[in-house]
Amino acid sequence: MSLSPDTLTAPTPATSAAAAPGAPPVPATAPRLPAHRDLYYGGAWHAPQGGYVDTFNPATGESLGPCADANPDDVNATVASAKVAFDSWSRTKPADRAVMMRKVATVLRDNALDLALLDAANCGSPVHEMVRDVRNAAAQFDFFAGLVTEIKGDTIPMGDGVINMSVRDPYGVVGRIVAYNHPLMFTAAKSAAPLAAGNTVVMKPPVQAPLSAYRLMELVDGIFPPGVWNVISGGTPCGVALSEHPDVPFVSLIGSVATGRAVARAGAERLKRITLELGGKNACVVYPDADLDRASTGAVNGMNFTWSGQSCGSTSRLFVHASVHDEVVARVLEKIRHYRPGIPTDMDTTMGAIVSRAQHEKVMRYIEIGKDEGATLACGGKVPDDPALSKGWFIEPTVFTGVTADMRIAREEIFGPVLSVISWTDEDEMLTQVNAVEYGLTGAIFTRDLANAHRAAGRIQSGFIWVNNAGPHFLGTGYGGYKQSGIGRDESIEELLSYTQSKNINITL
Numbered sequence: 001m002s003l004s005p006d007t008l009t010a011p012t013p014a015t016s017a018a019a020a021p022g023a024p025p026v027p028a029t030a031p032r033l034p035a036h037r038d039l040y041y042g043g044a045w046h047a048p049q050g051g052y053v054d055t056f057n058p059a060t061g062e063s064l065g066p067c068a069d070a071n072p073d074d075v076n077a078t079v080a081s082a083k084v085a086f087d088s089w090s091r092t093k094p095a096d097r098a099v100m101m102r103k104v105a106t107v108l109r110d111n112a113l114d115l116a117l118l119d120a121a122n123c124g125s126p127v128h129e130m131v132r133d134v135r136n137a138a139a140q141f142d143f144f145a146g147l148v149t150e151i152k153g154d155t156i157p158m159g160d161g162v163i164n165m166s167v168r169d170p171y172g173v174v175g176r177i178v179a180y181n182h183p184l185m186f187t188a189a190k191s192a193a194p195l196a197a198g199n200t201v202v203m204k205p206p207v208q209a210p211l212s213a214y215r216l217m218e219l220v221d222g223i224f225p226p227g228v229w230n231v232i233s234g235g236t237p238c239g240v241a242l243s244e245h246p247d248v249p250f251v252s253l254i255g256s257v258a259t260g261r262a263v264a265r266a267g268a269e270r271l272k273r274i275t276l277e278l279g280g281k282n283a284c285v286v287y288p289d290a291d292l293d294r295a296s297t298g299a300v301n302g303m304n305f306t307w308s309g310q311s312c313g314s315t316s317r318l319f320v321h322a323s324v325h326d327e328v329v330a331r332v333l334e335k336i337r338h339y340r341p342g343i344p345t346d347m348d349t350t351m352g353a354i355v356s357r358a359q360h361e362k363v364m365r366y367i368e369i370g371k372d373e374g375a376t377l378a379c380g381g382k383v384p385d386d387p388a389l390s391k392g393w394f395i396e397p398t399v400f401t402g403v404t405a406d407m408r409i410a411r412e413e414i415f416g417p418v419l420s421v422i423s424w425t426d427e428d429e430m431l432t433q434v435n436a437v438e439y440g441l442t443g444a445i446f447t448r449d450l451a452n453a454h455r456a457a458g459r460i461q462s463g464f465i466w467v468n469n470a471g472p473h474f475l476g477t478g479y480g481g482y483k484q485s486g487i488g489r490d491e492s493i494e495e496l497l498s499y500t501q502s503k504n505i506n507i508t509l
């Protein structure tokens with residue numbers, strides 16, 4: 001499987017099957033579980049003072065064993081080792097940092113299937129997509145390694161006898177806290193920019209699915225000096241302790257808006273730098289002149305059904321012009337059949353499980369809310385009938401039609417496989433509705449008319465817009481949100497430079 005930068009985190013398209021048509025199903029492969037379940041800091045494994053909690057396979061309900069549950073004392077010990085390591089790491093030649101980072105990229109590529117199987121078993125998303133996640137993480141390590149010489153400043157003319165220049169310094173220990181929907185990719189890729197910039201990192205992987213993070217640390221052990229890259233698993237108390245810690249000047253979160261506000265409040269106490277990649281309730285807009293095949297494929301791909309819609313960027317509000325509404329909906333319902341819930345560690349599974357019972361209950365509650373609000377259930381809306389899936393947290397791809405912009409299913413982030421279709425006739429009113437939610441992460445526009453495309457792209461209040469496409473990220477372009485969807489831009493040089501602060505030096509010769 002190859003990665004091109006323009007497919008960063010893009011799901012497998014609805015038009016292509018994971019396995020050849022008619023081929024026998026590829027049997028599930030058991031993941032190789034990590035030998036270590038403790039905290040990795042200071043270049044070694046440490047038993048947690050906070051004890052252990054079990055982690056689960058959401059597709060089967062089986063326990064995958066105990067995992068460290070870091071408490072504030074564990075966070076203190078980890079931050080202390082990262083703080084010591086910062087002194088020499090920040091002074092390590094950027095080119096030498098880049099060499100180590102490229103070794104991580106190689107390790108990721110060489111172990112892509114093993115890591116992907118762990119994610120599939122622990123977070124419930126299909127293994128063939130999780131392999132892409134691992135390769136995306138490798139691409140980001142290479143990308144940021146290649147940018148280390150861009151961490152540069154300016155010279156400002158001051159006349160004879162004076163040299164004035166600015167340089168960029170790292171901050172120190174960066175606390176990175178990430179969401180559950182791409183466990184390995186977030187744990188790895190979201191460490192790359194701060195490390196490249198000369199910071200040390202304390203990473204907290206998602207509490208629901210920490211296994212791939214342990215395996216990653218087993219694999220990269222010895223590449224960096226001790227204390228440079230640390231990974232500690234734990235729940236909210238661990239995240240709170242990290243975001244409040246006085247020796248962590250920079251905290252970066254991928255998570256919900258509520259957690260973003262909590263991290264921002266904790267950061268305000270110590271005037272920390274923060275970046276936040278938060279939720280979305282994103283719109284996909286179909287104009288009457290759109291290529292309807294492309295638009296319906298985009299509407300399905302943009303939902304990220306393969307990981308059960310559990311993606312911040314999912315275009316979960318489909319605004320279709322009334323004149324093409326029925327045809328687009330018919331095509332969407334046809335294309336959606338590509339996604340059938342299955343055991344995530346099977347190579348040909350196209351759609352996985354919801355990560356946890358709590359998230360499953362939340363999505364099912366929203367499906368009931370949609371029915372109560374008077375929307376029409378066009379497909380799905382229930383757990384699959386397949387007895388092989390009865391012990392897991394699965395939900396069929398779900399489409400509601402007849403949705404109006406005031407309904408809760410059209411305003412609130414569900415983070416599940418639920419698409420709400422809204423019919424429109426007046427462009428101005430439609431764009432007002434698109435912008436009426438508190439989120440502003442992504443948006444997709446389908447039209448053959450450049451004027452429509454530019455008008456809508458200009459007016460949609462989101463940080464990331466696709467025209468005649470939906471779903472992929474493009475390595476090198478900033479990804480992030482407007483409004484409550486976040487602060488900062490990732491996956492780009494902007495992310496790298498955000499982990500540096502500017503210092504001006506005035507030299508009298």
Ligand SMILES: NC(=O)c1ccc[n+]([C@@H]2O[C@H](COP(=O)([O-])OP(=O)(O)OC[C@H]3O[C@@H](n4cnc5c(N)ncnc54)[C@H](O)[C@@H]3O)[C@@H](O)[C@H]2O)c1
Nearest residue numbers: 178179180206235239240255256259262277278279280312
């Ligand atoms: N914008 C993006 O790039 C992006 C990507 C993926 C997911 N998300 C968002 O993440 C959410 C789903 O993920 P989730 O359920 O894991 O989110 P969450 O906010 O519940 O948890 C995110 C992380 O924060 C930690 N955490 C929870 N409370 C905390 C606190 N008070 N202080 C510090 N840390 C705390 C969690 O343990 C976890 O590691 C959705 O809203 C989704 O849109 C955003």
